Amino acid sequence: MQEIEERLLCEISRKGRRAIDLEPIDSNHNRLGVDERQSIGLPELSEPQVLRHFVRLSQQNYSIDANFYPLGSCTMKHNPRQNEKFSRFSGFLNLHPLQPVSTAQGALSLMYELKRWLSELTGLPGVSLNPAAGAHGELAGMMVIHKAHEMRGRQRKVVLVPDSAHGTNPATAAMCGYTIKTIPSTKQGLVDMDLFKASLNDDTAAFMLTNPSTCGIFDPKVKEIADLLHENGAYFYCDGANFNAIAGKIRPADFGVDVMHINLHKTFSTPHGGGGPGSGPIVVTAELDPYLPVPNVVKTGGAYQLVNEDEKSIGRLKSFQGHFGMFTRALSYMLGHGADGIRRASEDAVLSANYIRASLNDLYHEPFPGNCMHECLLNDRHQRDAGITTMDIAKTLIEHGFHPMTVFFPLVVKNAMLIEPTESEPKETLDDFIGAMRQIAEDVKLGDVEKLKKNPISTPRRRVDEVKAVRDLKVTW
Numbered sequence: 475m476q477e478i479e480e481r482l483l484c485e486i487s488r489k490g491r492r493a494i495d496l497e498p499i500d501s502n503h504n505r506l507g508v509d510e511r512q513s514i515g516l517p518e519l520s521e522p523q524v525l526r527h528f529v530r531l532s533q534q535n536y537s538i539d540a541n542f543y544p545l546g547s548c549t550m551k552h553n554p555r556q557n558e559k560f561s562r563f564s565g566f567l568n569l570h571p572l573q574p575v576s577t578a579q580g581a582l583s584l585m586y587e588l589k590r591w592l593s594e595l596t597g598l599p600g601v602s603l604n605p606a607a608g609a610h611g612e613l614a615g616m617m618v619i620h621k622a623h624e625m626r627g628r629q630r631k632v633v634l635v636p637d638s639a640h641g642t643n644p645a646t647a648a649m650c651g652y653t654i655k656t657i658p659s660t661k662q663g664l665v666d667m668d669l670f671k672a673s674l675n676d677d678t679a680a681f682m683l684t685n686p687s688t689c690g691i692f693d694p695k696v697k698e699i700a701d702l703l704h705e706n707g708a709y710f711y712c713d714g715a716n717f718n719a720i721a722g723k724i725r726p727a728d729f730g731v732d733v734m735h736i737n738l739h740k741t742f743s744t745p746h747g748g749g750g751p752g753s754g755p756i757v758v759t760a761e762l763d764p765y766l767p768v769p770n771v772v773k774t775g776g777a778y779q780l781v782n783e784d785e786k787s788i789g790r791l792k793s794f795q796g797h798f799g800m801f802t803r804a805l806s807y808m809l810g811h812g813a814d815g816i817r818r819a820s821e822d823a824v825l826s827a828n829y830i831r832a833s834l835n836d837l838y839h840e841p842f843p844g845n846c847m848h849e850c851l852l853n854d855r856h857q858r859d860a861g862i863t864t865m866d867i868a869k870t871l872i873e874h875g876f877h878p879m880t881v882f883f884p885l886v887v888k889n890a891m892l893i894e895p896t897e898s899e900p901k902e903t904l905d906d907f908i909g910a911m912r913q914i915a916e917d918v919k920l921g922d923v924e925k926l927k928k929n930p931i932s933t934p935r936r937r938v939d940e941v942k943a944v945r946d947l948k949v950t951w
């Protein structure tokens with residue numbers, strides 16, 4: 475090491491000398507004079523001024539570290555600092571994805587351990603950590619299903635998807651070459667069993683069901699659905715984005731799931747939003763295990779290996795093993811909570827959502843009355859006659875200091891408001907949020923509609939024309 479440094483220094487000083495001694499200085503490379511600098515409009519600012527500018531901008535960010543973030547379907551839970559600390563251990567931080575596996579045994583054992591936890595929690599033995607996000611996990615899972623049918627010599631062309639599904643479900647099935655058949659939901663927000671049975675035939679490759687659903691409901695017929703699929707030779711793909719409602723309580727394998735993705739950045743607290751890396755491992759039955767993507771960590775004897783090629787595998791979906799930094803954080807969360815802590819987190823997430831629901835359902839319409847899972851679904855039906863919509867309620871929440879809930883999703887409910895508090899929040903925060911929502915409903919009753927329509931008024935930007943903002947985006951000023 476010292477020898478290399480010495481040679482580098484020698485090289486640098488040799489080049490430096492040559493530049494000084496041998497090469498004439500080109501006057502075009504001279505720094506601009508003060509007058510010229512002003513003429514091209516460069517600002518004259520001191521370092522503190524620049525620093526303060528950027529700190530001020532950063533303070534305009536709204537984040538889970540600063541405030542309540544009840545964005546339904548996104549599970550914006552607290553990112554424990556302990557996770558960050560572990561992920562920055564130098565042994566993890568300085569890994570190279572191409573270093574010999576004999577020198578990365580600790581990292582591989584961490585991945586192996588994470589796979590074991592995911593397998594235990596879901597009851598499904600096959601795990602791939604590769605997918606970069608939930609949607610990527612869906613792609614991996616549907617490719618596995620496609621491959622399994624192919625290996626059995628079956629040509630199935632249709633994937634069933636409920637109308638309450640996240641848009642990534644039909645998009646993924648279409649990317650795998652399938653035709654989508656939409657199954658409308660019942661008035662209770664559940665799978666319509668008659669329509670489901672009528673749609674199921676020997677051309678059905680799979681059913682992609684989110685359970686608990688994006689309506690915040692656990693489908694009580696889920697086992698019957700799985701049995702019907704299996705009798706017909708079709709697979710049950712479960713979108714596991716809402717695993718935070720049931721983790722540690724019930725294993726998806728026990729209600730008949732064949733493939734499921736898990737969003738580590740939702741259920742297992744790794745950070746997300748702002749374009750940071752997610753992680754969407756998939757878990758599968760023993761039958762589907764051989765088709766999982768490579769590379770995959772295995773343990774032979776006392777050592778860990780990476781399987782990089784496998785004849786039956788669907789192949790490689792990513793350059794390397796997946797988002798390792800997210801694996802360290804997720805395992806840190808799991809070990810920090812333990813099995814009982816994960817169960818408790820699910821229970822608290824469901825309790826918090828129901829507390830909000832029960833505290834607001836006298837003022838806001840509840841499309842599917844009754845207990846919910848980890849998120850509660852309301853809409854603007856009681857406010858609409860006064861001319862106030864979900865959009866006005868969301869924009870007014872900003873004025874009360876809260877990030878709005880998810881709005882206009884799921885599509886099965888007109889003007890939906892989907893609220894997911896997660897288990898991270900103390901009762902005081904939930905009460906403040908409930909107080910703001912109740913105040914808004916009272917203001918609508920008092921008839922101060924014009925005022926609500928103008929919100930937000932104290933933010934750096936007021937309401938924008940969102941269609942124009944997308945179609946005619948200008949990022950300069």
Ligand SMILES: *Cc1c(COP(=O)(O)O)cnc(C)c1O
Pocket residue numbers: 547548607608609610640642684688713715716737752754
């Ligand atoms: C978040 C979510 C997804 C997509 O996950 P990403 O990690 O954002 O790709 C899919 N389905 C449901 C129900 C979700 O909530």
